[in-house]
Amino acid sequence: MLESMLRVRRFEERCVELYSAARIRGFMHLYIGEEAVAAGVNEALTDEDAVVSTYREHGHALARGVPAEAIMAEMFGKVTGCSRGRGGSMHLFDVSRRFYGGNAIVGGGLPLAAGLALADRMTDRDRVTCCFFGDGAFAEGEFHETANLAALWGLPLLLVCENNLYAMGTALARHQAQTDLALRAAGYGMVAWAVDGMDVLAVEEAARRAAEGVRAGGGPHFLEMRTYRFRAHSMYDSDRYRDKTEIEQWKERDPVEGLARRLREAGELSDEARTALEDRLAAEIDAAVRAADQAPEEPIEDLLKYVTSPVKASRP
Numbered sequence: 001m002l003e004s005m006l007r008v009r010r011f012e013e014r015c016v017e018l019y020s021a022a023r024i025r026g027f028m029h030l031y032i033g034e035e036a037v038a039a040g041v042n043e044a045l046t047d048e049d050a051v052v053s054t055y056r057e058h059g060h061a062l063a064r065g066v067p068a069e070a071i072m073a074e075m076f077g078k079v080t081g082c083s084r085g086r087g088g089s090m091h092l093f094d095v096s097r098r099f100y101g102g103n104a105i106v107g108g109g110l111p112l113a114a115g116l117a118l119a120d121r122m123t124d125r126d127r128v129t130c131c132f133f134g135d136g137a138f139a140e141g142e143f144h145e146t147a148n149l150a151a152l153w154g155l156p157l158l159l160v161c162e163n164n165l166y167a168m169g170t171a172l173a174r175h176q177a178q179t180d181l182a183l184r185a186a187g188y189g190m191v192a193w194a195v196d197g198m199d200v201l202a203v204e205e206a207a208r209r210a211a212e213g214v215r216a217g218g219g220p221h222f223l224e225m226r227t228y229r230f231r232a233h234s235m236y237d238s239d240r241y242r243d244k245t246e247i248e249q250w251k252e253r254d255p256v257e258g259l260a261r262r263l264r265e266a267g268e269l270s271d272e273a274r275t276a277l278e279d280r281l282a283a284e285i286d287a288a289v290r291a292a293d294q295a296p297e298e299p300i301e302d303l304l305k306y307v308t309s310p311v312k313a314s315r316p
Contacts, residue, residue: 001043001200002263003277005035005256008059010281011068014289015058015075019235024075027104028089031059033230036255037162038063040203041130041223044211050098050120050129052113054162055090056229057102060132066094072288078295084306085298106167107133107140110159114146117155117220128214130158136167138184139175147188150220157220158210159185162197164229169241185222197227198253201262228253 012032018024031038038059045051053060061071066082074081075089083093093101100116103109113131120127137143138161150157161181165172172179185192191213195206203225210221228250232239263269 001039001204002256002259002269003281004039004042004063005200005259006277007068007281007284008035008038008062009256010278011062011071011285011288012058014285016235018075018289024089025077026088026090027055028075028235029056029233030229030231030235031056033250033254034162034164034197034225034227035059036200036203036259037132037160037197037225037227040200041132041160041207043204044207045128045130048098048125048127049211050100050113050116050127052100052109052116052129052131053092053102054106054109054132054134054137055102055104056134056162057092057132058089061092061094061099061102064094064099065097066092066099068284068288069291070094072285073292073295076292076295077297078292079298080291080295086306107137107142109133110137110140110142110146113157113159114150114155117150117157118153120156121153126215128156128158128211130160130211132160132162134167135161135163135165135172135176135181136170137161138181139167147185147190147220147222151189154217154219156214158207158214159190159220159222160207161185161222161224162227163224164227166229166233166242168233169237171241180224182222182224185224190220190222191218192222192224194224194226197225198250198255198258200255200259230254 012030019028042063051064070082071092074083074092077085079085083091090102090104109131113129117129163181167175178184182192182194196202206223210223213221230251
């Protein structure tokens with residue numbers, strides 16, 4: 001899990017450099033600070049489970065096993081990207097790893113996740129669909145419709161709310177009268193509890209317990225991951241709505257360094273091993289950037305491919 005979190009952190013730090021140099025364009029939302037959620041939850045899922053994500057999904061995709069090379073190529077808009085360069089930062093997708101995308105619409109992934117879970121239940125497949133979303137999505141109708149139907153139909157759905165305290169630039173207390181989101185989710189008749197989202201071991205334990213409950217037929221489970229993003233909402237955001245002291249206080253609970261410290265204290269991580277891990281990840285990301293640079297763009301004649309059907313649908 002330390003490797004998983006470090007991969008996300010170093011990948012995104014490189015993306016900041018590339019974005020600043022105008023080699024990555026469009027919108028980009030960073031996950032730095034929230035890595036424990038992606039790493040811990042994905043550790044508790046199987047390859048057969050499905051994951052539905054948000055527009056802040058680099059961490060989810062990397063933790064799920066989508067190669068850094070495929071993600072970086074997508075960021076560059078190249079045809080070798082996981083979405084053939086058509087989606088960019090907010091629309092990563094990899095069906096082979098059952099990663100059903102980032103979604104640029106706040107809360108847009110929730111009904112899609114319910115559909116995947118419903119399909120699994122109707123076909124008696126032993127799978128869990130995990131849906132990540134933010135505290136801002138909790139205010140959207142999609143969450144409440146999805147939570148209600150999932151509980152009503154007993155769907156095998158794991159709802160993971162990444163509560164980083166700010167819906168874009170709006171503090172949680174400014175858009176939710178009741179800020180205990182797990183308490184509100186329990187009102188739909190589902191098992192729900194809050195988790196320290198800065199502690200990857202606590203996240204993994206909670207996610208495993210919740211996933212086991214879903215697999216056992218306990219219906220949907222809800223986890224409120226109380227976490228924090230160290231960077232602004234997006235690369236275009238001036239981040240004037242948060243006090244710098246607050247940001248620095250949360251950085252003291254950095255999930256990456258927190259786990260590294262615990263491993264060192266337990267004698268399970270030497271300085272040499274940490275250096276070797278950092279070097280290996282740096283080489284992996286360097287290779288991803290080189291591959292993205294060299295990859296071709298989609299040819300103009302293929303621009304309508306996958307947009308319209310190649311064969312007219314026939315009616316019965």
